[in-house]
Amino acid sequence: MENKTIFENISELKDNLRQYLETRISYYGISAFEKAVKILTAVTSRVFVILLLFVALIFLSAAVAIYLGNLLESTELGLLIVGGLYLLLGIVFYTFRNKIFSPIIIKSLVDIFFKDDDEDEKNQ
Secondary structure, eight states: OHHHHHHHHHHHHHHHHHHHHHHHHHHHHHHHHHHHHHHHHHHHHHHHHHHHHHHHHHHHHHHHHHHHHHHHTOHHHHHHHHHHHHHHHHHHHHHTHHHHHHHHHHHHHHHHHHHHHHHHHHHO
């Protein structure tokens, strides 16, 4: 009789363990999905803001080029100066792209990934 209860307990333990593992797998799947959605949301919002800033930069650049053109009495020269400044700025950014952009991107992704993990640990 005792053998039967031991086997029943082992069977019940096996079922409980299987259910626990399935629950943990579901939890990690949902957690990964949540992090993917947060990353997608962060990227989308930043791209939108960058596009708006880019449009504003185009209008400001045109205004500066026209202003310089009026000062120098040559619109083409004003456009050439503004274009040259952007070319110089582009070369600087390209040269130092890893030092400028990598830390910002890494910090943003780390904040998104590990911010939730810290909150989960505090709640437990």
